[in-house]
Amino acid sequence: MNGDQQRNGIYDNLAHLGAHLTEMGDELAALKSQLNVALAQNAELTIENKHLQEAIKKLRDERDEQQLTTGRRTLNELYHQGFHVCRKHFGERLAPNESCIFCDEAIFSGMDGQKGKQE
Known part of the structure; x- marks a missing residue:
């Protein structure tokens, strides 16, 4: 019986570890998704920032040229x-x-x- 209990304990530990790994995998997938959203927003903002800087530079250059x-x-x-x-x-x-x-x-x-x- 002692051997059966030991085997059951090992199987219980493996089942617990498997459940924990599945949970961690789900968390990792959620983090990856959040990271992809943040990277996409960053890329959009970087492009928008560049366009705004170019527009500001153009306006300043035009103003300065006139003066x-x-x-x-x-x-x-x-x-x-x-x-x-x-x-x-x-x-x-x-x-x-x-x-x-x-x-x-x-x-x-x-x-x-x-x-x-x-x-």
Whole structure:
């Protein structure tokens, strides 16, 4: 009898372990589903964010273009074509996706003063 009880205990433990593994598998499937939803939302938001940033940049560029003198518009064109227009690196190529605060300063410095004179 002792051997039968021992076998029954082992089978009971295996049954309990199997039920626990099934439960964990269900939890894993639910987590995977939640992760897929979160990744899809993240991808959508990333794309939307990129489009919004492009739209904002376009609006700013259009606004700035309207307020720039002819010389500064030329500098802005060169800058957007990938060249430095600042004194420090004038004529050098910008690295991909590089921006330069010195170039921005060269193009847009004094614009607040110009606005006051125009109004």
